[in-house]
Amino acid sequence: MKKLMLLGDEAVAQGVLDAGLSGAYGYPVTPSTEIVEYVQKDREAIERNVHRTWSANEKTAMEEALGMSYAGKRVIVTMKHVGLNVAADAYVNSALTGANGGVIVAVADDPSMHSSQNEQDSRFYAKFALMPAMEPSNQQEAYEMPFKAYELSEKYHLPVLMRITTRLSHSRAGVVRHEIIPENEMHQPENKDQFMLLPALARRNYQRLLAVQEDLIKESENSPFNIYKEGTDKSLGIIACGLGYNYIMENCGEKCPYPILKISQYPLPRKQIEKIMNECEKILVVEEGMPLVEEMLNGFLGNSKICGRLDGTLPRAGELNPQNVRKALNLPEMPTQKMPATVVGRPPALCNGCPHADTFKAVNEAMKEYGRGHVFSDIGCYTLGYLSPYNAIDTCVDMGASISMAVGAADAGYFPALAAIGDSTFGHSGMTALLDAVKCNANVVILILDNDITAMTGMQESQVNGKIEDVCFGMGVPKEHIRVITPLSKMWEENVKIIKEEIAYNGVSVIIPRRPCIHVFNKRKGEQK
């Protein structure tokens, strides 16, 4: 069969589609965006009418996925690592409700924080929730795992977390497809109160969850994704999780003298861990992300046999790569040439013609007399407004935090307190904060930067598109303090004046700088030609 050239994300998408998917849920975020996007563009998915529209945020996506599972269908919900924090309430409880139709929670972690605020490791969430997890090391596994994950999910009535990381999400390779499995028929859960977590029933479900843990370990021990490769030199054993396995093989090749345990399914396979621990003098743990396995093997008091990220054999933070794994294996460094000193960094920046640039120029002028430190902001292209030449915003914490932090600061008497949030982020997590602002009549100015699209992740439709004024008015913002401005240089004076007026107003103001993202604008212009 002809190979398809797929990104890791796309391989997951093709895998779930071929394994009987009925719905894909998620919010567009790097590095998981391409999973749902692939389903949205796939001809077979469209013909089958697989659900494939974006959700407002990861929590609603997770709950919608649970609903589809309740109805007996196979489903995937996608997010990035920090998105799992947003979905955590639903996610952790889903280990207690369990699944009816198979559920895959696909989470793309971003070690080295290429496009993220932290590098948390989602495998901890799987362990915490007592849920099985899978971690592919290549695109073919990313394709094949959904078949196994749905089987496991329906056998144990449990969601399965599938963890991928940036490098696999955004790397292409040839993938061979399997035979397609038809979608499940609609059916209610056999146990009618399975999804009812009243305390008495939750306690029963928790016992059930605890009781299957040993079975899940056995599944891992027998999993085709966990592989024990025998070795002749027992002075070292290597435990390589997910992508870590690739960097070992890159450096040692098939001739690796040491035993290798490749781990791609959790909970950890006890039998194989015992074997490698018993037969090898030292153990190198190679994991992409945080030292989860290493900490477990170390125990609280430590174990001098174990090396990895905790003892400095590998860096404590950041991604693995061929170089740092090579060093951990004590192999000689490859000769390299130095980068010429003339080369300077080229950080990302707002595009030429970006509407946010004009918004920030007006905000800076209106805020001149107050100095820096008054604009709470959020997550999106506009976060780049922190950088020169704008130097316009002061905070970026998590989706929606701009409004809530401005409210908290205003509660403390801090003046002026501005929030700058994008339209899509407002739909994701800004609306509930606005409700708080209105309720306590906080003295804040909220700028909802409406560029008509979710721009940073590659132009996905925003949930609140066309509804922002109505939402703000419906939540109780006075009509005369919902101001729409056009961020263009020729409107600069007018825009500065409006921002100043709203700063002067003691209460909740919303200013909506509205102009399409320059890429959307250019694309539409191109289509009109």
Place this chain on the structure above:
Amino acid sequence: MKKDIILAGVGGQGILSIAAIIGYAAMEAGLNLKQAEVHGMSQRGGDVQSHLRISDKEIFSDLIPQGGADLIISVEPMEALRYVPYLNADGWMITNTTTFINIPNYPAIDALMQDVNAVAHKVAVNADEIAKEVGSPRSMNMVILGAASSYLDIPYNMLEDGIKFQFGRKGEAIVQANLKAMQAGRDAAKAI
């Protein structure tokens, strides 16, 4: 056979099209392939790179090790130099000489070109100029692909097929313009 290629440029300059065409050709030639891309925040005017690995054996790492690349193919000269640590001792650097200046501290052009010339094996062509000359200013990236084509160990007609596949849905005129740009880049590199 093994070719490890770093593709470099600035977000929006079209390195992923180069990667897709080489990738298509490599697949048609029955070779294994891995290609790591950069998505997300860095694409907004920042430096972007793609690791393209082609081999007749199994490829494990999605990333090329430093000191392991056989080729750097860059659409911008400073971006080419950024990845010199990836180049192996016999490796070649194929680069555009037209700068893309979107930062205030971009180095002096003379100093930059001196560094380009100091690289042992290189092909430096003014791809923007060549693309304009052949009447297809937007095909600068295909000029660079053409300049690199003799170093890829992939038959040239397969790269042509790659262009037809990549741009086919945009119409015959676009396909022809890109084919012409690639040929012009190939000729320019051979003339050096």
